[in-house]
Amino acid sequence: MGKLYNDKAIREIKEKYTAWEKQVLPRSLNRYSERMESFTTLSNINVKRLYTPIDLPDYNYMDKLGFPSQYPFTRGIHATMYRGRIWTMRMFSGYGSPEDTNKRLKFLISHGETGLSLAFDYPTLVGLDSDHPMARGEVGICGVAVDSLWDMEIIFDGIDMGEITTNMTINPPAPILLSMYISVADKQGVPREKVGGTTQNDPLKEFIAQKSYVFPPEPAVKIAMDLVEWSVKNLPKWNPISISGYHIREAGSDAVQELAFTLADGIEYVRHLIDRGLDVDDFAPRLSFFFDSHINFFEEIAKFRAARRMWAKIMKEWFGAEKERSMWMRFHTQTAGVSLTAQQPFNNIVRTTIEALAAVLGGTQSLHTNSLDEPFRVPSELAAKIALRTQQIIAYETGVADTVDPLAGSYYIEWLTDQVEERAWRYIERIERMGGMIEAVKKGYPQREIADTSYRFQKEVEENKRFIVGVNIFTEEEEEEIRNVPLLDIKQEDIERVQLDRLKKLRSSRDSNKVAEKLDDIRRAAGKGLNLMPYILDAVKSLATLGEIMDTLREVYGEWREPPIY
Amino acid sequence: MNIYKLFDDAKRGSKRSLGRLLSILESPSNESFRLLKEFVKHGGKSHVIGITGIPGSGKSTLISKMISAMRRKGYSIAIVAIDPTSPYSQGALLGDRLRMQEHSTDPKVFIRSVSTRGVKGGLSLAALSMIEAFDAVGYDKIIVESVGVGQADIDIMNTAHTLLVITMPGVGDEIQALKAGIMEIGDVYVLNKSDKPEAAKTFEYLKFALETGELEIKHGWTPRIVKTSAIMGMGIDQVVSIIDEHYNYIRENSIFMDKLRDRRLFMLKLLVESLFLDNLDDMYRSGEIEELFKANDYYTSSIKIIELLLKKIRKIDNS
Amino acid sequence: MERTANLLRGRGRRIKVLVAKLGLDGHDRGAKVVARALRDAGMEVIYTGIRQTPEQVVSAALQEDVDVIGVSILSGAHLNLMKRLIDLLKKEGADDIPVFLGGTIPIPDIPKLKEIGIKEVFLPGTHLNLIRDYILGVVGERKEH
Numbered sequence A: 001m002g003k004l005y006n007d008k009a010i011r012e013i014k015e016k017y018t019a020w021e022k023q024v025l026p027r028s029l030n031r032y033s034e035r036m037e038s039f040t041t042l043s044n045i046n047v048k049r050l051y052t053p054i055d056l057p058d059y060n061y062m063d064k065l066g067f068p069s070q071y072p073f074t075r076g077i078h079a080t081m082y083r084g085r086i087w088t089m090r091m092f093s094g095y096g097s098p099e100d101t102n103k104r105l106k107f108l109i110s111h112g113e114t115g116l117s118l119a120f121d122y123p124t125l126v127g128l129d130s131d132h133p134m135a136r137g138e139v140g141i142c143g144v145a146v147d148s149l150w151d152m153e154i155i156f157d158g159i160d161m162g163e164i165t166t167n168m169t170i171n172p173p174a175p176i177l178l179s180m181y182i183s184v185a186d187k188q189g190v191p192r193e194k195v196g197g198t199t200q201n202d203p204l205k206e207f208i209a210q211k212s213y214v215f216p217p218e219p220a221v222k223i224a225m226d227l228v229e230w231s232v233k234n235l236p237k238w239n240p241i242s243i244s245g246y247h248i249r250e251a252g253s254d255a256v257q258e259l260a261f262t263l264a265d266g267i268e269y270v271r272h273l274i275d276r277g278l279d280v281d282d283f284a285p286r287l288s289f290f291f292d293s294h295i296n297f298f299e300e301i302a303k304f305r306a307a308r309r310m311w312a313k314i315m316k317e318w319f320g321a322e323k324e325r326s327m328w329m330r331f332h333t334q335t336a337g338v339s340l341t342a343q344q345p346f347n348n349i350v351r352t353t354i355e356a357l358a359a360v361l362g363g364t365q366s367l368h369t370n371s372l373d374e375p376f377r378v379p380s381e382l383a384a385k386i387a388l389r390t391q392q393i394i395a396y397e398t399g400v401a402d403t404v405d406p407l408a409g410s411y412y413i414e415w416l417t418d419q420v421e422e423r424a425w426r427y428i429e430r431i432e433r434m435g436g437m438i439e440a441v442k443k444g445y446p447q448r449e450i451a452d453t454s455y456r457f458q459k460e461v462e463e464n465k466r467f468i469v470g471v472n473i474f475t476e477e478e479e480e481e482i483r484n485v486p487l488l489d490i491k492q493e494d495i496e497r498v499q500l501d502r503l504k505k506l507r508s509s510r511d512s513n514k515v516a517e518k519l520d521d522i523r524r525a526a527g528k529g530l531n532l533m534p535y536i537l538d539a540v541k542s543l544a545t546l547g548e549i550m551d552t553l554r555e556v557y558g559e560w561r562e563p564p565i566y
Numbered sequence B: 001m002n003i004y005k006l007f008d009d010a011k012r013g014s015k016r017s018l019g020r021l022l023s024i025l026e027s028p029s030n031e032s033f034r035l036l037k038e039f040v041k042h043g044g045k046s047h048v049i050g051i052t053g054i055p056g057s058g059k060s061t062l063i064s065k066m067i068s069a070m071r072r073k074g075y076s077i078a079i080v081a082i083d084p085t086s087p088y089s090q091g092a093l094l095g096d097r098l099r100m101q102e103h104s105t106d107p108k109v110f111i112r113s114v115s116t117r118g119v120k121g122g123l124s125l126a127a128l129s130m131i132e133a134f135d136a137v138g139y140d141k142i143i144v145e146s147v148g149v150g151q152a153d154i155d156i157m158n159t160a161h162t163l164l165v166i167t168m169p170g171v172g173d174e175i176q177a178l179k180a181g182i183m184e185i186g187d188v189y190v191l192n193k194s195d196k197p198e199a200a201k202t203f204e205y206l207k208f209a210l211e212t213g214e215l216e217i218k219h220g221w222t223p224r225i226v227k228t229s230a231i232m233g234m235g236i237d238q239v240v241s242i243i244d245e246h247y248n249y250i251r252e253n254s255i256f257m258d259k260l261r262d263r264r265l266f267m268l269k270l271l272v273e274s275l276f277l278d279n280l281d282d283m284y285r286s287g288e289i290e291e292l293f294k295a296n297d298y299y300t301s302s303i304k305i306i307e308l309l310l311k312k313i314r315k316i317d318n319s
Numbered sequence C: 001m002e003r004t005a006n007l008l009r010g011r012g013r014r015i016k017v018l019v020a021k022l023g024l025d026g027h028d029r030g031a032k033v034v035a036r037a038l039r040d041a042g043m044e045v046i047y048t049g050i051r052q053t054p055e056q057v058v059s060a061a062l063q064e065d066v067d068v069i070g071v072s073i074l075s076g077a078h079l080n081l082m083k084r085l086i087d088l089l090k091k092e093g094a095d096d097i098p099v100f101l102g103g104t105i106p107i108p109d110i111p112k113l114k115e116i117g118i119k120e121v122f123l124p125g126t127h128l129n130l131i132r133d134y135i136l137g138v139v140g141e142r143k144e145h
Helices: A007-023 A025-031 A098-110 A149-155 A174-188 A204-210 A217-234 A246-250 A255-275 A280-286 A297-318 A347-361 A381-396 A411-434 A437-443 A445-462 A480-484 A492-509 A512-528 A533-541 A546-557 B003-011 B015-024 B030-042 B059-072 B096-103 B122-137 B151-158 B172-180 B199-211 B236-252 B255-286 B288-292 B298-314 C002-008 C029-040 C054-064 C078-091 C109-116 C128-144
Strands: A088-093 A115-118 A166-168 A197-199 A241-244 A287-293 A331-335 A366-368 B047-053 B077-082 B092-094 B109-114 B141-146 B162-167 B188-191 B224-227 C016-021 C044-047 C068-073 C099-103 C120-122
Touching: A007 A025, A088 A098, A088 A381, A098 A115, A098 A149, A098 A381, A149 A174, A149 A492, A166 A174, A174 A197, A174 A217, A174 A533, A174 A546, A197 A241, A204 A217, A204 A241, A204 A246, A204 A255, A204 A437, A204 A445, A217 A241, A217 A255, A217 A280, A217 A437, A217 A533, A217 A546, A241 A246, A241 A255, A246 A255, A246 A287, A255 A280, A255 A287, A255 A297, A255 A411, A255 A437, A255 A445, A280 A287, A287 A297, A287 A347, A297 A331, A297 A347, A297 A411, A331 A347, A347 A366, A347 A381, A411 A437, A411 A445, A437 A445, A445 C029, A445 C128, A512 A533, A512 A546, A533 A546, B003 B015, B003 B030, B003 B122, B015 B030, B015 B109, B015 B122, B015 C054, B030 B122, B047 B059, B047 B151, B059 B077, B059 B096, B059 B141, B059 B236, B077 B096, B077 B122, B092 C029, B096 B109, B096 C044, B096 C054, B109 B122, B109 C054, B122 B141, B122 B151, B122 B255, B141 B151, B162 B236, B188 B199, B188 B236, B199 B224, B224 B236, B236 B255, B255 B288, B255 B298, B288 B298, C016 C029, C016 C054, C029 C044, C029 C068, C029 C099, C029 C128, C054 C068, C054 C078, C068 C078, C068 C128, C078 C099, C078 C109, C099 C128, C109 C120, C120 C128
Parallel strands: A088 A115, A088 A366, A115 A166, A166 A197, A241 A287, A287 A331, A331 A366, B047 B141, B047 B162, B077 B109, B077 B141, B092 C044, B162 B188, B188 B224, C016 C044, C016 C068, C068 C099, C099 C120
Antiparallel strands: none
């Protein structure tokens, strides 16, 4: 397969380009100097004035791009992409009591949402029951509180779990939440082969970024891989892991770091699963990813395209995957919460629109769009609806979904895709030399890289090297509109009371001997290094609480304290 | 605020009062000298334990676990956390506390961070003054922890009654490299992270170093080597009981009191240095030195400056 | 301005700040960026790490004898947590230590927080210099008393 541009053509363009630079450009520069001395992307990649075929010398179309649904999948994993089916509009939601969340899910379904995505409150995320002292004041605020199977039953009351898929953003306690989900599906009479959805279940990025860790890195990865292995064998429609760059980005990394650290996490997981004796082609098709879509439009698109190409290469060349599906990088995208501002908050609708557009042009499989009020609180109904409508407008009005990978072949986009890829490989090589991501995390390497990048970015904003409308440019003194954002009213104390009452009732009405027995089974299985999923499923069905199961595991595995890194 | 009242409240367990006393001690002043006088009267009883370790050896986690074990034995514990964060535009970012925060609310545990001070010896002086305060207030054990690099760290570690050196598997060469420092004068060597496969080899290396006399035998005490895994909670009780053993040993000899005297002498030297250097620095900055400078006679100029310094220092009233 | 310079340099005490993550959320980007900026401004910053209880934050503040406490909360639990923090400070007779808060805080909550006793609230997008100057201001006031 030949090069896209032959040497002669490149030579000719070069000659003409030099002439343009000498004769035309200076006149223009004399009249107006450029806005800045240099232009850089958020990853600090220098952006040139103009891109031409000269920037893509020796460009081999088939090697770099190929066709959609074919290796290296740069142009997308499906042949027809959004011409066949629009991406899944999956809005992250959940707040308050299980009853509140049930109501919100039904609201979103009635407005055309096609997949559910559950947010849990902080006590749930870090494996504490609502009646734990550390949970005071946090129950039901950032998401829904789930303590036991009873809560999950309420959340899905009247929702057919055989018809809808659910994403659960949960990490250390993921096996417990999945067990609850399956148990409710069992009760609804949904066969296991029909239960579909995703558990985030990505422990490494917790140490790197999101910081909802509980166990030290090795046992954390072990427990997560138990869930993956068990799902591969028992839940054919479940995505057992969503390897997430989103939180890495939100913690302050740049696009290249987000991509590189996410792939390095993925590599670590694949190695662990292969070490368990699993065949790469049995589990690889089940791995899914989750990225951020930030405001630097073209760099984000380049990142998504590079991600697909890199993962395909890793799976094929490093791990010898043979099935095409094993090489697919399927990913969910969320627009960048961190890019939203408290100042002039209605501008956030515009930011989210641009970021969502980048995700679509980057070929995402599903998308969450943030609401304008998120710098303050979880979204109100109105704000969440506007965010959903943003996606619908992109999908059905703009025409951007009508052809596959429309930006391919842009000199800039292809050059930038190569740049992002090359820089990400360098990070991955460094992490490989450290012995993989677990070792890198223990050394604090990615944590430190992110802290440095986020501090540099903040400095650049303060020195007016980067602009944020309403923050350091076009600012307004009187920000009356802030006060006009209608916020969701959460009656936190009421929710907490409901949860505490329910827990009390649960603890007094269940068979506590049976619970103790099931917890003992978990302890013994953990001691022997067995796959914990069947034991956790049993304990959940016996009405053991999330906190009780987590405490049992904490006793066995200990708790992680992070090294001081700024 | 009356300093004697603060001291009384601190003795009665007020963390706020003790916290304030420690701030007063940070630089020499009328008040700090009065306090030190009081402290020496009341102190001299606490067991000072120095803990140092190579970076990455899991020192903070180990100390946190040791605190739990020592608390079970009923000891009250004060921790002087010397933070390695390098000075930066004269500011500092202290994070050592982070690993011990779970003990923060224990009424019998007090944690205080110290970072590099402006002048030479300032860090050591601050740390030693804090030890005097904790001693006077009546803490049973005072743990001083640092990374053990740099002269100040070594000086402080030298004043401890009992010195723990924490190392980890696979660092034989680093021990060699650090030999000029304090690595060879520990009373207890803790091989942490000994759940790692390379632990056996490092353990053998340490034993060999002990047999060949590379690790110093001080005052007739043969250093002990203990294997631990802080994260798994393994070997912690053993470390704590060896520390007690060493305490009994130095108590039975005169070593405990000798060490106390050495520590106070060293602190006196640091105080004198600080008084001179601080004032000299002020004189230099304010231009006073320039006025006294006779270009042709460095000797006379020096004597004049020293006399003036002395006058300034005498102004610190020590009634 | 001279006063400021003395607070920052001089051989006396540097301004000491406790930066704390209160509650269960792990979003530490803001806390760390602020901690670094204050260090670069010449202050001594003690960072507690994540998942702190009000009790832990108060005891750290007393033991370290800090001049000011900065708290970061992005979980929405600020009203409950800050109320408990201030109550504890009062109990210890230490409510003269100024407390400021940063994070995702709904505007209507700001007056409530100030009523509880929080001195200042910084929303996302706040200039770091503003936080630095704020601290210089309140600590200066306190030292003059």
